[in-house]
Amino acid sequence: MGVVVMRGEPVAVGEREGADGEATSARRRLSVWRHHLSSYVMDDTFAGAYRRAMNDAHLELLASDGWREMLRDMILPFAFGGREPADLGDDVLEIGPGPGLTTDLLAERLSQLTALELDPVLAADLARRTSDSPVVAVVEGDATTMPFETGRFSGAICLTMLHHVPEHEKQDQLFAEVHRVLQPAGLFVASDSVASEDLEALHVGDVYNPVDPAGLESRLTAAGFIDVDVTWHEFGWRIHATRP
Numbered sequence: 001m002g003v004v005v006m007r008g009e010p011v012a013v014g015e016r017e018g019a020d021g022e023a024t025s026a027r028r029r030l031s032v033w034r035h036h037l038s039s040y041v042m043d044d045t046f047a048g049a050y051r052r053a054m055n056d057a058h059l060e061l062l063a064s065d066g067w068r069e070m071l072r073d074m075i076l077p078f079a080f081g082g083r084e085p086a087d088l089g090d091d092v093l094e095i096g097p098g099p100g101l102t103t104d105l106l107a108e109r110l111s112q113l114t115a116l117e118l119d120p121v122l123a124a125d126l127a128r129r130t131s132d133s134p135v136v137a138v139v140e141g142d143a144t145t146m147p148f149e150t151g152r153f154s155g156a157i158c159l160t161m162l163h164h165v166p167e168h169e170k171q172d173q174l175f176a177e178v179h180r181v182l183q184p185a186g187l188f189v190a191s192d193s194v195a196s197e198d199l200e201a202l203h204v205g206d207v208y209n210p211v212d213p214a215g216l217e218s219r220l221t222a223a224g225f226i227d228v229d230v231t232w233h234e235f236g237w238r239i240h241a242t243r244p
């Protein structure tokens with residue numbers, strides 16, 4: 001499959017085709033939000049060990065009502081882009097849930113969701129918060145060496161986390177691991193921001209290794225995926241890829 005480049009076109013995260021007014025409004029909201037994000041960046045930086053890959057300001061944002069709204073209205077619609085959460089099947093892996101607002105929204109639409117989180121504190125908090133959920137299971141672990149058997153999951157999703165994986169090779173290892181733990185025909189959906197000054201400012205003291213979407217088709221293909229579909233614009237990218 002080809003790469004669809006939307007960069008430079010008047011689109012925004014969450015845009016629906018043909019809805020010009022809606023797209024403009026979404027774009028304006030995202031711009032306002034980005035300024036809001038920048039104002040959160042604090043002077044004292046977090047000593048960025050990979051075990052705790054986010055600074056405190058970033059963490060606060062990812063647990064906020066504003067982020068929940070943006071996920072629901074813009075980021076998830078863009079990430080799925082014509083697909084549905086149901087396309088991920090009945091045993092889904094979420095990689096890098098952080099405080100778990102993505103987990104909450106996905107759990108509303110899925111029957112079984114395993115959230116794999118590297119940070120032990122975040123994993124424990126999310127496990128505690130979702131302990132009554134019949135849908136969510138939280139596992140502390142590293143997505144570059146996953147603690148799951150081969151072919152376990154019907155689908156996998158990874159939202160706004162790949163820029164926290166510190167090396168290109170580690171990101172490729174993560175893709176290879178997703179491929180390994182998916183069942184044949186399993187769908188992988190991923191989305192993240194593209195490099196920008198605002199995004200970099202938010203990561204003072206953090207891991208900041210944004211993915212260049214132009215290289216994603218070949219990287220996913222090298223990991224063994226087929227039907228790799230990459231879409232991006234000036235704010236973010238998404239991929240849909242299938243395990244053969």
Ligand SMILES: C[S@@+](CC[C@H](N)C(=O)[O-])C[C@H]1O[C@@H](n2cnc3c(N)ncnc32)[C@H](O)[C@@H]1O
Pocket residue numbers: 052053054062095096097098099100101102116117118119122141142143144158159160161164165
């Ligand atoms: C920016 S947060 C995104 C949280 C959530 N997906 C969202 O969109 O709100 C990225 C998360 O990925 C986690 N993470 C980073 N590297 C990871 C890895 N190798 N395995 C699992 N989780 C990882 C971080 O600890 C962090 O909680």
